[in-house]
Amino acid sequence: MEDLSNVSSEEELLQLRNEGKISEDEYEELRGAMQKSTEIEARPPVTEEDEKKSKRKLGKIAFCLMLAGIVLPAVWFFWGSLSTGVPATAPRMIVGPNGEKFTDPTGEKFAEVTVGETRRGSPPWLAVLILILEIAAFAMGVVAWPDAFAKATVVTISFVIVLAFLLVIAF
Numbered sequence: 001m002e003d004l005s006n007v008s009s010e011e012e013l014l015q016l017r018n019e020g021k022i023s024e025d026e027y028e029e030l031r032g033a034m035q036k037s038t039e040i041e042a043r044p045p046v047t048e049e050d051e052k053k054s055k056r057k058l059g060k061i062a063f064c065l066m067l068a069g070i071v072l073p074a075v076w077f078f079w080g081s082l083s084t085g086v087p088a089t090a091p092r093m094i095v096g097p098n099g100e101k102f103t104d105p106t107g108e109k110f111a112e113v114t115v116g117e118t119r120r121g122s123p124p125w126l127a128v129l130i131l132i133l134e135i136a137a138f139a140m141g142v143v144a145w146p147d148a149f150a151k152a153t154v155v156t157i158s159f160v161i162v163l164a165f166l167l168v169i170a171f
Contacts, residue, residue, distance in 0.1 A: 009034060052146075059147030062140035066153045069133035070160070076126060134160075 010031065017027040134157055141153035 055144040055147045055150070058140050058144035059150035059153070062137045062144060062153040063149040065133050065137035065140065066157055069130045069137065072130060072133070073126070 013022070013027055013030055013034075016022045017024065022030070137153050138157045141150040141157070144150035145154070
């Protein structure tokens with residue numbers, strides 16, 4: 001079924017040809033171009049259901065990114081403590097590079113480890129990766145706000161940011 005505007009355009013082309021303003025070849029070329037443009041189908045309109053599915057998927061992705069940003073430091077912390085053989089919660093006496101021992105003023109006994117054997121610190125790339133994950137999760141959560149996963153993501157990340165800010169101020 002042809003569009004009404006296409007019919008009137010074809011009539012106008014026919015009139016131009018009949019008046020001698022365009023040649024037969026130009027008429028056929030223009031008519032073929034008009035038919036090709038009508039054959040190209042427009043995308044179907046986005047329905048509300050499609051939009052809800054899209055927001056739901058984006059909300060789940062945001063939630064997973066948020067969890068990765070929270071779980072990754074914990075895994076790094078416990079992996080570092082297990083690989084040194086010293087539990088993360090064990091009291092320690094740090095032995096400096098020149099053999100000097102640092103002790104607790106209360107006299108509590110520490111596991112003796114050298115400076116290099118203490119729990120591994122977080123490398124700078126880990127902090128950057130976590131920051132990127134959390135910012136991406138927050139942005140996706142804001143975009144997909146109607147979804148429950150997105151709301152949980154935005155609220156959790158906001159809470160973590162406020163908590164981190166308070167810890168930085170306190171210490």
